[in-house]
Amino acid sequence: MSTSSIHPHRKLYLREIEEAFENLKTLEKDGFYNVPKITWWVLKYEELYEYAQAHRHVGSCIDGMGCSCCEKVPESRFSGLYPKLQEITELHQHEKYFREELADLENLRHDHPALMQWLKKNEKLGTEDFLMFWIEEWYDEENQSVTPYLFRQDQIFKFRASEWQHTIRFLEEFNELYWTSDACPKY
Numbered sequence: 103m104s105t106s107s108i109h110p111h112r113k114l115y116l117r118e119i120e121e122a123f124e125n126l127k128t129l130e131k132d133g134f135y136n137v138p139k140i141t142w143w144v145l146k147y148e149e150l151y152e153y154a155q156a157h158r159h160v161g162s163c164i165d166g167m168g169c170s171c172c173e174k175v176p177e178s179r180f181s182g183l184y185p186k187l188q189e190i191t192e193l194h195q196h197e198k199y200f201r202e203e204l205a206d207l208e209n210l211r212h213d214h215p216a217l218m219q220w221l222k223k224n225e226k227l228g229t230e231d232f233l234m235f236w237i238e239e240w241y242d243e244e245n246q247s248v249t250p251y252l253f254r255q256d257q258i259f260k261f262r263a264s265e266w267q268h269t270i271r272f273l274e275e276f277n278e279l280y281w282t283s284d285a286c287p288k289y
């Protein structure tokens with residue numbers, strides 16, 4: 103089946119997508135979202151995402167492919183946003199790991215070989231997985247808020263920095279150390 107095909111019950115799905123977007127808006131409080139609420143939303147709409155993903159190119163003029171005609175279509179918008187919110191919840195699961203890694207770092211900071219090992223061990227997390235948290239503006243120290251960078255999304259999801267405290271510290275330490283170290287291949 104083509105991702106451009108129209109589902110026989112599309113109307114019902116469109117209503118559900120609209121409800122999901124409405125629901126998402128109500129999760130924001132005083133300008134902030136929080137991870138437990140986003141997690142709840144992601145779990146609630148898991149099946150809807152499967153539908154939206156399978157029909158994400160409805161309205162496209164190239165069968166089975168995306169074009170500018172389907173970008174504003176609800177299926178396409180939903181299937182674009184959903185995995186990013188899911189990724190935010192998955193990235194947040196690293197909080198505990200980062201707390202432990204930061205404790206280790208304190209003990210090996212002045213031990214060069216051990217420090218290089220630590221950087222190598224965390225290289226993928228620091229340089230790839232946390233891409234959403236790379237862009238300079240993600241952390242607003244003054245307002246104590248975190249805004250993961252969502253490529254091609256007009257909606258902003260702001261979190262309280264306290265919810266991401268170990269992630270913030272880890273990325274600060276990692277970036278400070280990694281890019282000018284022997285562990286970084288390009289340096």
Ligand SMILES: [Zn+2]
Nearest residue numbers: 163169170171
């Ligand atoms: Zn088109």
